[in-house]
Amino acid sequence: MSDGKKKPFYISTPIYYVNARPHIGHAYTTIACDTLARYHRLNQRDVFFLTGTDMHGDKIVKAAEKENMSAENYAEVTANLFQNAWKELGLTPNDFIRTTQDRHKKTVQKILSYIHSKGDIYTDFYEGLYCFGCERYLTEKEIDEEGKCPTHLTAPQLIKEKNYFFKMQKYLPVLKEYLQKNKQVIKPDIYRNEVLGTIDELLAGKEDLSISRPKSRLQWGISLPFDDTFVTYVWFDALINYVSALDYPEGDNFKKYWPESVHMIAKDILKPHAIFWPTMLLAADIPIFKHLAVHGYWLGWGDLKMSKSLGNAKDPVELAKSLSNDALRFFLMREMNFGSDAKFTEEAIYRRLNTDLANELGNLSQRTLSMLKKYNCGPDSDAPEHIVMNELEESASAMKKNYHTAFDEFQFHKAIEAVFTIIKQMNKITDDNKPWSMAKENSTELKPLLNTLLKAVVFCMYYLRPVLPEKTMLFLETLGLSPDLPFPENIRSIKLQSMNLAEWPMLFARMTPQEKPD
Numbered sequence: 001m002s003d004g005k006k007k008p009f010y011i012s013t014p015i016y017y018v019n020a021r022p023h024i025g026h027a028y029t030t031i032a033c034d035t036l037a038r039y040h041r042l043n044q045r046d047v048f049f050l051t052g053t054d055m056h057g058d059k060i061v062k063a064a065e066k067e068n069m070s071a072e073n074y075a076e077v078t079a080n081l082f083q084n085a086w087k088e089l090g091l092t093p094n095d096f097i098r099t100t101q102d103r104h105k106k107t108v109q110k111i112l113s114y115i116h117s118k119g120d121i122y123t124d125f126y127e128g129l130y131c132f133g134c135e136r137y138l139t140e141k142e143i144d145e146e147g148k149c150p151t152h153l154t155a156p157q158l159i160k161e162k163n164y165f166f167k168m169q170k171y172l173p174v175l176k177e178y179l180q181k182n183k184q185v186i187k188p189d190i191y192r193n194e195v196l197g198t199i200d201e202l203l204a205g206k207e208d209l210s211i212s213r214p215k216s217r218l219q220w221g222i223s224l225p226f227d228d229t230f231v232t233y234v235w236f237d238a239l240i241n242y243v244s245a246l247d248y249p250e251g252d253n254f255k256k257y258w259p260e261s262v263h264m265i266a267k268d269i270l271k272p273h274a275i276f277w278p279t280m281l282l283a284a285d286i287p288i289f290k291h292l293a294v295h296g297y298w299l300g301w302g303d304l305k306m307s308k309s310l311g312n313a314k315d316p317v318e319l320a321k322s323l324s325n326d327a328l329r330f331f332l333m334r335e336m337n338f339g340s341d342a343k344f345t346e347e348a349i350y351r352r353l354n355t356d357l358a359n360e361l362g363n364l365s366q367r368t369l370s371m372l373k374k375y376n377c378g379p380d381s382d383a384p385e386h387i388v389m390n391e392l393e394e395s396a397s398a399m400k401k402n403y404h405t406a407f408d409e410f411q412f413h414k415a416i417e418a419v420f421t422i423i424k425q426m427n428k429i430t431d432d433n434k435p436w437s438m439a440k441e442n443s444t445e446l447k448p449l450l451n452t453l454l455k456a457v458v459f460c461m462y463y464l465r466p467v468l469p470e471k472t473m474l475f476l477e478t479l480g481l482s483p484d485l486p487f488p489e490n491i492r493s494i495k496l497q498s499m500n501l502a503e504w505p506m507l508f509a510r511m512t513p514q515e516k517p518d
């Protein structure tokens with residue numbers, strides 16, 4: 001972090017429903033959190049990166065019934081698919097929570113008992129339109145003109161049942177004031193404004209939050225500690241994972257990481273995270289999380305949100321097998337402007353990978369290394385500096401600032417763009433100076449130029465580690481350099497290893513249509 005204070009850092013993904021296999025949408029959030037986790041680890045912060053699965057609720061039961069499986073078995077099998085997918089994609093979570101674990105159930109019951117004992121939970125009858133996809137009641141405003149849920153394109157069902165309610169209304173004014181004062185909590189800003197609008201609607205509607213489901217209708221869940229004939233509403237259960245994974249209340253991890261907590265989500269689950277969760281925290285006397293980072297949707301065919309229910313979901317592991325983990329990761333992180341929607345099309349993938357990775361970064365690193373070898377110029381750390389070092393250092397210093405600010409703001413595409421500004425500049429320097437002609441003329445500037453360029457390439461590779469972890473490691477290790485060092489301050493400080501460059505791997509080849517994933 002640019003503030004240099006080395007505080008711990010806590011980043012969480014949503015815990016994904018286990019009624020479907022992981023798709024690109026889930027992979028995006030998890031990869032973005034992994035990118036952020038790697039960035040902060042490289043900044044020497046003590047990072048806790050949490051992901052996991054949401055095992056309870058109606059829709060898991062419905063999905064299990066379809067497969068003739070018990071909810072428990074079905075949930076375990078799909079949770080394993082998620083855990084394995086993240087492993088195959090090379091992601092590095094510190095923990096993977098399942099809401100069926102005892103550690104989680106205990107914390108949920110503790111928090112429920114506490115809020116109940118404060119008098120913030122009561123019983124009442126509820127009648128409303130329930131969307132099983134969202135696992136929550138929808139308000140009139142949230143339903144489209146055809147009477148359907150706009151996210152799942154299905155009609156919500158009218159349900160009337162006795163329920164326990166959490167006095168969310170009591171805490172909404174406190175939350176509203178908190179969000180008005182602390183403008184940095186929800187990022188980007190458009191989502192903060194949306195949340196403030198929703199709080200006003202909820203205040204006008206005067207409704208509290210139903211937090212239970214009668215066991216006569218649903219058994220698959222965590223029993224209410226004060227009434228065994230009910231299970232906990234799946235959202236009230238699931239949100240608590242963010243503190244149960246830190247062993248709330250006694251755990252050292254809770255004390256250490258919670259003050260630096262960042263939740264990352266897509267906009268589909270903004271309301272539970274920005275309203276239900278903070279009001280629950282206020283009632284439980286737990287400080288509100290530090291940031292909620294909200295991104296848009298990956299759109300599949302029909303420009304609809306990619307999802308299993310709409311049938312336009314893509315498997316990230318299959319795709320990574322044909323593109324490489326890093327190429328998929330790069331595409332996702334670079335293509336989406338964090339906060340806005342982005343289209344997931346083959347055309348976009350190949351355009352992005354061929355332009356940025358093959359033509360810019362791949363071409364630069366290949367030609368710099370091959371000319372160093374061909375003209376017998378190094379790597380030589382002590383070669384005199386070429387004059388272009390000055391302009392490169394100027395760009396490097398601007399880049400660093402933009403890069404760190406972008407990470408602070410969760411603007412991954414801007415962080416990558418910042419590094420590529422120097423990469424493009426180096427390709428231009430190479431084209432303008434024509435080292436191949438300098439070699440013919442036996443120019444004494446050739447060795448300084450190639451070693452200056454190589455130092456700058458290495459500098460960029462160090463900054464690309466969070467987003468290209470496997471390829472940058474290969475590149476740096478091939479040059480005998482440690483991939484684990486902190487971010488370099490400048491290009492001049494890069495020390496090259498004198499070595500006989502034998503072969504080096506082709507990092508980013510151009511992709512042709514024959515190599516398309518499907």
Ligand code: MSP
Pocket residue numbers: 013014015016017018024025026028029054238239240241264265266267268269296297298299305306307
């Ligand atoms: N189980 C709840 C979350 C509980 S968190 C306490 C849930 N699960 S989910 O499986 O539906 O996951 C939703 C999340 O998956 C989104 O918020 C986002 O992180 C990711 N995405 C799923 N589809 C996506 C897109 N098409 N585009 C971008 N992100 C997507 O909601």
